[in-house]
Amino acid sequence: MGFGTSLSHARPLQLSSSLYGEALSSSSSSSLFMGGPFAASVPFTLTGNKLHFRKLVVVSKRISGLEEAMRIQRQKELREKRTFRRRIPLRRGRVSPRLPVPDHIPKPPYLSSTSLPELSSEHQIHDSEGISRMKAACELAARVLDYAGTLVRPSVTTNEIDKAVHQMIIEAGAYPSPLGYGGFPKSVCTSVNECMCHGIPDSRQLQDGDIINIDVTVYFNGYHGDTSKTFLCGNVTDGLKRLVRVTEECMERGIACCKDGASFKKIGKRISEHAEKFGFGVVERFVGHGVGTVFHSEPVILHHRNDKSGHMVEGQTFTIEPILTIGSTECITWSDNWTTVTADGFPAAQFEHTILITRTGAEVLTKY
Template sequence: MAFVSSFSPSVGTSANTFYGEPNFAASLSSSTAFLGKPLAFISPSVFSGKNSNAAKRLVVYSKKLSGLEQAMRIRRQRELGPFVPDKKRPPLRRGKVSQRLPVPDHIQKPPYVATNILPEISKEIQIHDAEGISKMRAACELAARVLEYAGTLVRPSVTTNEIDKAVHQMIIEAGAYPSPLGYGGFPKSVCTSVNECMCHGIPDSRQLQDGDIINIDVTVYLNGYHGDTSKTFFCGNVSDKVKRLVKVTEECMHKGIAACRDGALLRKIGKKISEHADKFGYGVVDRFVGHGVGTVFHSEPLIFHHRNDGTGFMVEGQTFTIEPILTLGSTDCITWEDNWTTLTADGSMAAQFEHTILITKTGAEILTKV
């Protein structure tokens, strides 16, 4: 389950550093960031004293990166031309959201469920011992099985609410808790993001239509550990243009995973993803990022899927998600009043894939692979 970066996505820092200096953005409320609300104003005093050099480097880097991004944007626009919405496909509309489903008392629940308050992003870098890795594997294996089952339900006329009910039932029958349920008030057990919805779609009464695509994002909490994964599925007869977007998005995720190993820079993930997406003229959404996952649902490090200049690196035994979102058109977004459902600003299709991975000495183990 992706979340909104709590600071400028142009600055792909490691969890606790900002160009070797304390991360000035760490003071921002990560609770606000999850909901995609405006960033808090940063006082100039933050850059006083020892942080003044960091501020200067930020200005230089921002100019360099903004120039690169602008060049890439212009190239994409020339290659693709202006995005023209599919007149045959009506824009996504909110359906009726049913009541929250119950979870048996005997099932272990994550701490945030008791408060219904959106937790702040944990600063903990989640590195596991042998027992922790074993429990992570079990949680991720369950999440992968649930996701594959959910995918078999995708067909025209099925509602996303029906998918949510089926996912909820499978998870609790396995003795686990559906992690999204009650997370910061999220009312459902799974995220279902259809067509132009980038992520965090809330299951409702809308029926899936022939030609739709849908990302189903499953996270389970089993024996104190979260396993997190998502996949974009086809509903009926999907156009070749959209099929290619989905295929390339999955490839981008695997390109990012291939860059992972103990000691590797986190920024290589975004570099590999962006390089592959550029070949096809697709936009890489920079607003939503991957995250550390384990006993805590969302923690540092933040995993940027676009080009960045971060200094953080990977550590053996660490677990985090890689979950790029690609679009056919603009990467700008709008969020509905529910504070969760986020769509492309121009109505263009978006696709996403996600795996939870474990960093090893020589590479990365995909924990959510079926």
């Protein structure tokens, strides 16, 4: 996409001037900066019987409206980045012990090991019964995420959010999928500011102006429902609000191109096109994935431009979950082997839905 029509040149927008002779007073000079380029005679002085004129020469340069808009946008982005740099970098807080899950709740098979499971080659394609169970798991995940978002406010700790999410999931008879997955110690991921993803809930209090991604996955009746959203905490800057808004729009554009027979590479193309219009980077390291009876499986969903082969199939379920950054898309993973932050410390945002491929499009199973 883009702007197909050319922009006409507007009135002069940049002025440079040279002043000869004595300086003009503000009252006499103010009326000269109107209209196009000119050279004008201005008030004079009288020495004896001779008049001495002072000349003001104004030279204008005509630039397009698009060039001016781009210049203003670049200046605004620089101001925003300077603001972001002043925020206190994330620091690891205290991580409380793992929360218990009642024995009667069915548990996913990966809990038998603390090793990170390999990506399954099994595509998640469902019959009518499987689709019904997927919808139930995803609907629960969406309700839990919506509830978690109501807890976001300054002074609340991410550990408190984890406890509330854990309790709601087990009360519904489901298992919090992240808990124990590859040794992950909590029931939800909470990624604040420059944390791209996989943030571990801890004792850190949310601050006014933070953004936080909450990633909820539940295991219910043998199926995983997976979703995430970036929430605003208190008074958030316009620049951060734009990052969050555009990230959600990128996810929606990725979903909009999905249907039976569509190529997977269209998703990354649509997301990249929209992110680039706003100057945001698309993280390549983290991807979407098949989800269903297995937490993470093929197909791998790339959110950036790519040449990935393969096509979508009716009845298939997978996630689309782009991460956008204001600065670099490079990342650093902390020593806990989970928490991943942007290399330059600038904020990142993420949104995620689980979708079902239909003959004519895609059904979002994890609506907020």
